[in-house]
Amino acid sequence: MLTMGEVHTGLLQNSGPLSLDRTVKLLDVMVGQRVRRSERPIAYAVSPDQFTGVDCRLPSASGRVSRGVGTVVSHAAMTGGHVLQGSSYTRVDRAAANRRLVWSHYLSRPGQIEAIGKVDARDMAAGFLTAGYQPQTLNLGSISNRVMDTVQNSSGLDRRSPFRTQRTRLRWVVLPAPEPSAEARGTFRVEANGLRTIELVAGQDDGHAIVELCEDLALHDWLLTTLLSLIEFSLTGPGTRTQKIHRLRPAIDCLLHLWMPAARLDESVLPVWQDLERRPGFTRQWQTSVNRIRDQVTLSTIALLEEAPVA
Template structure:
């Protein structure tokens, strides 16, 4: 069990006016002071959490990927809180063009060996739409850059997951109804086209 003090950085993005996502992250140095410093010290270092003493990196990485328990730091809850506030924002019309389920990406980035470049050490599909990613990055890599990479990864994973679900729900090969000469409207489109249209119009680009 590691005690630490600091701040968590959180941000949100709206992609193409369609996909709203939020994220939260922090960086932890390998070692910190043995006592708590004044709050001013932490406030001028946004997104940095300092441990008391030496940091057991591997244990902390495993704990973060496993999810926060009661009394532990859970950045997922911080990201969820930001998303909940934004969903009430008056600029959102609350009329999504298609129904979808959210996904979550939980990640840690550990220092790479000297001379090695960045790499994805492990990518896991867990329960309840959860993905976990374990990265290795060179020393000195900015936290915001790693967080941006993981935001992009989460976005594309959600896009692929949502499109696959749409395709899984389509019954291909069913015979179309007999043609009748009458004015054509949206309801006259084949079921496959109606099911695919939201993905084509709002996601594939």
């Protein structure tokens, strides 16, 4: 009926990037399960999935009261040794029985919530994407936040991040397309207070590919948002050109090499990224910002050469 999730993205609280081996140790949170890792096109690791049992109200834009019982999947992911993500998601289906069953029933269906009572998928999607979390209502954001905080509080980190930045939150939902063979399409929105939303319509029920798409989108939205913030802070603040370039150094050291949209995604979800590249033009805006930084570095270098004494 409906799949929904939330991804939180932020900078790892460490003065330098972690090697892939150190990242794997940091994300090794469950005995007997391996951390998934890859080195190309960039260092990337994902912790084993964890499952959280829930028994709560389901989101609703209209205020409809319905109950959901089941489990939520969550994990942490690290990109380039710098960027940390906490991701949680679940699939909501109508319950076969109009009553709560024993927990063993729900534990046998990991990553699935059964809706008890009358529910409408679009009403639930609208409530999840646009409404604030209400008491006793399914809160995927708190689970994603907890996953990130668990990693950030690790004793293996020095908690001295190279620059200050804010976390972003991406809430996403997937509604079934009328035709099973239809390509995935999405509508992306930038909301207030670091919130982004994307409503997807997909014909194929490929949950893993959708989750990776949303995590990749959240990563690159955070990179772009953070880069734009650093540029504004660095270039509009007081100081000499050299001082302004010095404030841009964290962007050069930590961010510029991480931009690789859709590099690990399944082909079935690539149309969503292609839409985002047409409008609002993620890579176009990123490249314009990178060129601006490089122009400022070039001008600063020229000015230093002109000021240098002639031997």
